């Protein structure tokens with residue numbers, strides 16, 4: 001088993017605050033005397049990039065530890081000790097005078113960060129419930145269906161037509177749903193960008209895995225372009241640097 005790469009220097013969230021020039025780096029809220037030290041274990045996969053986008057959008061400091069799933073590093077004992085499921089992403093927060101907080105499942109990590117930092121999810125009321133409805137669609141349908149489609153369209157050694165057609169049809173249905181929603185509101189939860197959008201973006205970025213063309217879904221394509229324009233989204237998509245998984 002290969003040793004996991006050593007952590008690089010902490011990312012300083014490429015966060016663009018009000019009045020700051022695009023791409024300006026500033027000290028994130030993490031890393032201060034009372035703030036946790038954050039480690040993200042992940043790879044250039046959609047579920048990992050949900051978390052790196054969120055960390056960048058929040059302007060939090062963190063280190064990214066590459067876990068190459070093609071090399072089966074997710075089954076290294078040190079990774080299984082953090083997530084017995086052997087999957088990434090994993091976020092570890094080490095705090096003073098407290099046991100480290102080890103979180104897995106990208107949806108749980110996004111919810112934790114949103115609630116802890118009071119951003120990207122309304123704190124209460126209809127807006128919160130609506131954003132959570134769309135988050136669940138993204139977590140339970142868009143991601144898993146696109147992953148299955150990728151398996152049948154590109155990865156499987158033997159790919160019966162019926163399996164491929166079925167997997168792509170499930171994704172098409174979700175794309176039609178998201179396109180119709182985004183024809184009415186600018187973001188999945190409504191007016192504001194939320195963790196539903198952050199969870200969806202890296203999967204929609206892989207639309208080719210499921211034989212989808214964004215040109216066929218104009219409102220989804222416009223949403224994708226709006227999200228792509230956010231510096232935090234672009235920075236998060238580049239983590240871990242140098243890893244390619246297409």
Ligand SMILES: N[C@@H](CCC(=O)N[C@@H](CS)C(=O)NCC(=O)O)C(=O)O
Nearest residue numbers: 045046047069087088089105106107
């Ligand atoms: N539901 C989990 C899925 C995590 C997941 O399947 N991650 C993939 C990479 S995107 C992985 O670790 N694959 C390796 C494996 O399943 O062994 C989440 O959202 O975090």
